[in-house]
Amino acid sequence: MDTLIRHETLSQAWPVSAILELFDLPFMDLLLRAQTVHRRHHPANAVQRSSLLSIKTGACPEDCAYCPQSSRYATDLEQTPLMPLPQVLAAARRARDAGAQRFCMGAAWRSPTEKQLDDVIEHVQAVKALGMETCVTLGMLKPGQAERLKAAGLDYYNHNLDTSPEYYGEIIHTRTYDDRLQTLQRVRDAGLKVCCGGIVGLGESREIRAGLIAALASLAPYPESVPINQLVKVPGTPLADAPDLDPLEFVRTIAVTRIVMPETVVRLSAGRESMHDSTQALCFMAGANSIFYGEQLLTTPNPQTAADASLFQRLGLTPMPASTEASPN
Numbered sequence: 001m002d003t004l005i006r007h008e009t010l011s012q013a014w015p016v017s018a019i020l021e022l023f024d025l026p027f028m029d030l031l032l033r034a035q036t037v038h039r040r041h042h043p044a045n046a047v048q049r050s051s052l053l054s055i056k057t058g059a060c061p062e063d064c065a066y067c068p069q070s071s072r073y074a075t076d077l078e079q080t081p082l083m084p085l086p087q088v089l090a091a092a093r094r095a096r097d098a099g100a101q102r103f104c105m106g107a108a109w110r111s112p113t114e115k116q117l118d119d120v121i122e123h124v125q126a127v128k129a130l131g132m133e134t135c136v137t138l139g140m141l142k143p144g145q146a147e148r149l150k151a152a153g154l155d156y157y158n159h160n161l162d163t164s165p166e167y168y169g170e171i172i173h174t175r176t177y178d179d180r181l182q183t184l185q186r187v188r189d190a191g192l193k194v195c196c197g198g199i200v201g202l203g204e205s206r207e208i209r210a211g212l213i214a215a216l217a218s219l220a221p222y223p224e225s226v227p228i229n230q231l232v233k234v235p236g237t238p239l240a241d242a243p244d245l246d247p248l249e250f251v252r253t254i255a256v257t258r259i260v261m262p263e264t265v266v267r268l269s270a271g272r273e274s275m276h277d278s279t280q281a282l283c284f285m286a287g288a289n290s291i292f293y294g295e296q297l298l299t300t301p302n303p304q305t306a307a308d309a310s311l312f313q314r315l316g317l318t319p320m321p322a323s324t325e326a327s328p329n
């Protein structure tokens, strides 16, 4: 029998069974198909680069089992309050000068207060004035908050579904799938671009990975940006000892995401630090066309910019031009 996502607010554009059939293709057939879809919808060798900055770190009240920033887990993490604007701007300038087109600011909140949003809005306006695209991820948004971010000039809001509806309860207990869908709807309704993806390597099955992709594809319209994170195992978190995901299965996940959401920008997100260059090359072949760029993700390491420059050069990849029109200063 067909395994459909049983979630009333999701449409059924792609049944999980059809997505599983893609996963089950011979590897070369899957990659050829993904690369063909990719070339039909995107420049063949261009990769978008986003830099990340944690503007408020740790002490998060949520209990996401993968996350070093949850206050519930004893991780070796320095907590910091909201970063002052000059420090944020200095980091954004460095990222821009290193070649990032987008600057993403993350805060470990369940949901921002109006005062916290006031401060982030200042950050967004200042980063935007540098000529960069802007993205923030601040947790759940209350009514009106997405509109305020849009009015400030924000381009993207990142809020992930993380995993399939069926597996979600194994990973997070403090906010529901519906809570996430509600924030995503608020972001969409405010006219912001949606950055929404998930995380794999949580000990989930292939069917769960297919369920995540089905859920993402069911958002109507599907997100403009889909980050696929591979779990970074952080000591002290409940998933510190999760089994390794086969790198070829990770590549398959990228390929299936590309086929199911042909026009989205698929980001090869967390996990590159421990990923072999040839696995990353296969991910680009499978249709990934974005990375997090810069030596730090939020709290964990990312490849050195020199290593990424070398990877781009060896693969003949070029940075995707930014679509923003703000003037650099």
Ligand code: SAM
Binding pocket: 066, 067, 068, 106, 107, 108, 109, 137, 138, 139, 140, 158, 159, 160, 162, 197, 198, 199, 229, 230, 231, 232, 233, 234, 270, 271, 298
């Ligand atoms: N606190 C906000 C929220 O959850 O909405 C935003 C920041 S949160 C760190 C953004 C995403 O990072 C998560 O949804 C998850 O997919 C990813 N992430 C967090 N910890 C990770 C880890 N250890 N490895 C890989 N990805 C991770």
Ligand code: DTB
Binding pocket: 052, 068, 104, 106, 137, 158, 160, 197, 198, 227, 228, 229, 232, 269, 270, 297, 298, 299, 300, 301
């Ligand atoms: C996303 O999907 N991945 C990024 C971003 N959105 C905010 C975060 C990755 C975090 C990896 C673990 C860390 O560095 O804390």
Ligand code: SF4
Binding pocket: 060, 061, 062, 063, 064, 067, 068, 069, 070, 107, 108, 109, 110, 139
């Ligand atoms: Fe908090 Fe986001 Fe980490 Fe969950 S993923 S614990 S919400 S910072």
